[in-house]
Amino acid sequence: MASIVNAQQSSILNRIWRIAATGFCFAVFGLGGLLLSTFWFSTIRLLVKDRQRCTQLTQNSIRYSFKLFIWLMRFVRVLDYQFYNIDKLKQDAGCIIVANHPSLLDYVFLASCMPRCDCIVKQSLLHNVFVRGVIKSAGYIANSESEILLPQCKEILNNKGMILIFPEGTRTTPGQEMHLQRGAANIAVRCDADIRLVTIHCDQPMLTKQGKWYNIPKMKPLFQIVVKEKISAKDYAAEGDASPAIAARRLTRILSQKLIPEPIKTNEKK
Secondary structure (H helix, E strand, O other): OHHHHHHHHHHHHHHHHHHHHHHHHHHHHHHHHHHHHHHHHHHHHHHOOOHHHHHHHHHHHHHHHHHHHHHHHHHOOOOEEEEEOOHHHHHOOOEEEEEOOOOOOHHHHHHOOOOOOEEEEOHHHHHOOOOHHHHHHHOOEEOOOHHHHHHHHHHHHHOOOEEEEOOOOOOOOOOOOOOOOOHHHHHHHHHOOEEEEEEEEEOOOOOOOOOOOOOOOOOOOEEEEEEEEEEEHHHHOOOOOOOHHHHHHHHHHHHHHHOOOOOOOOOOOO
16 A cells, blocks of 8 residues: 555655656757847858858758757656667758658757758747747748748758758647648748658647647657658659649658557666
């Protein structure tokens, strides 16, 4: 009986700790984004006049900041994570990275290990005081700017950049089928770009669209980020097809099959 009581108390204390640690990490993330955009990125823009060099330095700063942040989340036992085949991302250039989107942290995980990461972001994020400076300094593209979206993507890809897109457009609802928008496929087809597939599996829902930051799972979640094969938009356009729209629909169907995440067995204790 005593052992059961002790186990329950330990579980409660562990949960309280993880809620507090999650709140602390969110505070660090928000404050860090504000400080970076206010001071560090402003300094880069002031000292570096070349636009591409300025963007690259900014994205490098974001990458190392995210590396530190996910290390912090692991260190305080908020979550754990495993990367598979991550060297492929480090070697890629001039391609589109597409991934499923189970959690608010997906972008953070991927951007932490990509030498260059250009993103297409929601217009609403430009009104968020904590991240809008980061978005503008890094040269990210707002998805509402449809008239300049494709030319910007072509320019990035021609300069060997990598564009990160979550084709669902929003975070996946746990337990529901994944539905992809055609934006990623349209860009790939019209820019004649390769696509690198990435799947993200989380064994317990965390930071989903429906959940608040304090709605933490009962146990420490494990994120598994798996870098998969690269595919070419050309391979999914029927021979003689004159319509990019048809090719984009076909490619979207393929992506919806290939982006379904599968857990990788691990003996690691949570």
